[in-house]
Every structure is written in C-alpha cells, then in structure tokens.
Amino acid sequence: MMNFIKFLFVGMMFGVIMTKSEIISWYRIYEMFRLESFHMFGIIGSAVIIGLLMVQWMKKQGVKTIDGEVIPFRPKDLSIPRYLVGGIIFGLGWALAGACPGPMFVLLGNGYITLIIVVLGALLGTFVYGLIRHRLPH
Amino acid sequence: MDWIYVSWPWYVAGPLLALTMFFLLVLGGNLGLSANLRTLCTIAGANKYADFFKIDYKAYRWNLIFVLGAIIGGFLSAQLLSNTQPIDLNPDTIEALATLGFSAPTTNHLPPEIFGSSNFISFKGALLLIVGGFLVGFGARYAGGCTSGHAISGLSNLQIPSLIAVAGFFIGGMSMTHLLFPILF
Numbered sequence: 009m010m011n012f013i014k015f016l017f018v019g020m021m022f023g024v025i026m027t028k029s030e031i032i033s034w035y036r037i038y039e040m041f042r043l044e045s046f047h048m049f050g051i052i053g054s055a056v057i058i059g060l061l062m063v064q065w066m067k068k069q070g071v072k073t074i075d076g077e078v079i080p081f082r083p084k085d086l087s088i089p090r091y092l093v094g095g096i097i098f099g100l101g102w103a104l105a106g107a108c109p110g111p112m113f114v115l116l117g118n119g120y121i122t123l124i125i126v127v128l129g130a131l132l133g134t135f136v137y138g139l140i141r142h143r144l145p146h
Numbered sequence: 147m148d149w150i151y152v153s154w155p156w157y158v159a160g161p162l163l164a165l166t167m168f169f170l171l172v173l174g175g176n177l178g179l180s181a182n183l184r185t186l187c188t189i190a191g192a193n194k195y196a197d198f199f200k201i202d203y204k205a206y207r208w209n210l211i212f213v214l215g216a217i218i219g220g221f222l223s224a225q226l227l228s229n230t231q232p233i234d235l236n237p238d239t240i241e242a243l244a245t246l247g248f249s250a251p252t253t254n255h256l257p258p259e260i261f262g263s264s265n266f267i268s269f270k271g272a273l274l275l276i277v278g279g280f281l282v283g284f285g286a287r288y289a290g291g292c293t294s295g296h297a298i299s300g301l302s303n304l305q306i307p308s309l310i311a312v313a314g315f316f317i318g319g320m321s322m323t324h325l326l327f328p329i330l331f
Contacts, residue, residue, distance in 0.1 A: 023219020054160025094289025095314015101281025117220025129279020
C-alpha cells in the first residue's frame with residue numbers, strides 16, 4: 009500500500025511536469041522536428057546530462073532501492089535494424105500523433121478525450137508487434 | 147505565484163525529469179512508459195494469442211500505478227495550474243503550420259485540424275490518430291523503448307542501442323514533419 013502511494017505520487021509529479029513544460033503539446037513536437045526551438049532539446053539534454061551523472065554516482069556508491077535491493081542497470085544487446093527501424097517507425101508516429109506513450113495518458117488526464125483513439129492505436133500496434141515479432145529482424 | 151501558472155522553462159523541466167527517474171529507480175522501478183502498453187495488452191487477454199504477452203503483469207503493476215498518477219497529474223494541472231495563454235511558438239513554426247492549412251494556435255496543446263473540437267472529430271483526423279498511435283505502439287516495442295526509456299533512461303546509462311533508437315526517432319519524426327505532412331494536409 010505504501011509503495012502504491014509512492015508510485016502514484018511520482019506519477020503525479022511526472023504528469024504535472026509533462027503538462028507544465030508543454031512536452032504534451034503537439035505543437036511543441038512539430039516545432040522540435042522542424043528544429044525551430046531549443047525547448048524540447050533543452051529538456052531532454054538537461055535530463056540526460058543530470059541523469060548520466062546520477063546513474064554513474066548511483067553505480068559507484070552502490071545505491072540500493074528502499075527495499076534494500078541492488079538497482080539493475082542492464083545493458084542492452086547491440087543490434088542495428090531493431091533500434092534503427094523500430095526507432096524510425098516510432099518517430100513517424102510521434103510526429104503525427106504528437107504524443108509518445110507518456111504524454112498520451114497525461115493528455116487524457118488533461119481532459120482531451122480524443123486521445124483515447126491514440127491510446128487504442130498504440131495498444132493495437134503493440135499487439136500486432138507481439139504477433140509478428142518472430143518474423144522481424146532483431 | 148505567477149511561475150506556477152505560466153509554462154515551465156526547459157531548465158526546470160529537464161532536472162525535474164531526472165529527479166523523477168531517480169525516485170523511480172530508488173523505489174525499484176525505472177522510467178519507461180511504453181512497457182505499460184504491453185502490460186495492458188496482457189491484461190486485455192493478448193497472452194492467448196502471442197507468447198510475447200505471456201508475462202506476469204503483477205511484476206509491472208507499479209508502472210501502471212505510475213501512469214495512473216500521470217493521468218491524475220495531468221488532470222490537476224488542467225484544473226489548478228492551467229495556462230490560458232496560447233502556446234509561445236516560434237513565428238517560423240506558425241508560418242509553416244499556415245502553409246499546411248493550420249490556423250495559428252489559440253490553445254496550448256492540440257491543433258483542432260487533427261484532434262477536432264471537444265465533441266467532434268473528422269474521419270480523417272480519427273484515422274490519422276489511430277495510425278499515429280499504431281506506429282508509436284509498434285515502433286516502441288520493436289525498438290524496445292520510447293522517449294522516456296531510450297532517450298532519457300538509456301542515454302543516461304550510456305547505451306549505444308538507445309543512441310541508435312533516438313537517431314531513428316528523429317529520422318522518422320523529421321520525415322513525417324517535412325516530407326509526409328505536406329502530402330497529408
């Protein structure tokens with residue numbers, strides 16, 4: 009129950025940050041892909057630089073979870089087609105719908121009911137991937 | 147108290163996102179939103195059709211609770227912290243939107259040309275949104291992560307695969323914006 013409340017609280021923090029910094033805005037995504045604003049690059053860039061220092065520090069200090077478990081930082085297997093082709097498909101959808109898998113839910117919370125269509129599309133895309141994944145190069 | 151109503155600048159949002167990731171790691175989770183789409187498919191019964199969905203969804207429940215929080219966070223922002231000013235876009239972006247037939251933004255988030263108004267959406271708009279959503283869901287699982295999982299979590303852990311995925315996000319996104327939008331609109 010305590011963990012439920014903690015994750016819920018961190019999620020609320022995430023939803024507020026996403027909304028207040030306009031990451032959930034279709035317009036901001038369009039502007040980003042036209043390279044006409046620093047806003048989105050500044051957000052991702054500063055999050056990555058701070059995240060990088062933080063992860064290095066956590067590994068060095070051996071920071072554990074609140075339950076005393078080691079935090080796994082698992083390396084991913086290197087593959088070009090999987091990440092490049094998958095990434096391109098994702099990018100096409102991100103620019104069209106203007107929302108990635110976090111913001112589509114935050115927008116729903118903001119009261120934009122039409123985002124249900126995007127969420128259903130994303131669930132369908134995930135399902136179809138699961139059906140045909142063994143036929144795709146990974 | 148004005149700062150809470152206006153849009154937050156990048157140097158506030160970026161560090162706060164890193165802090166969100168820190169909280170999730172210390173709680174025993176990680177920052178990766180698209181994994182929830184798989185969990186939701188499993189809960190809906192997709193495990194009957196593909197092994198990919200044969201997962202113990204209880205192990206990922208924390209992430210669904212995180213998303214529930216994100217929806218509530220969005221709701222609270224809209225109710226209590228709402229910014230009534232139209233979004234402050236680059237004038238060049240507004241001009242580019244005009245050439246596609248989009249009016250200058252009067253709100254913060256979504257163009258009515260695609261998303262419709264509060265009680266009406268065109269057939270074309272709905273079709274574009276379902277296709278867009280499909281590509282996001284399919285691409286995220288194929289690439290093994292989305293913006294949060296690859297661009298933030300993955301790059302923070304110096305993962306080369308994540309760098310390739312993020313390059314893919316931008317190749318796809320810029321192709322859509324520059325090459326396909328003039329055809330679609």
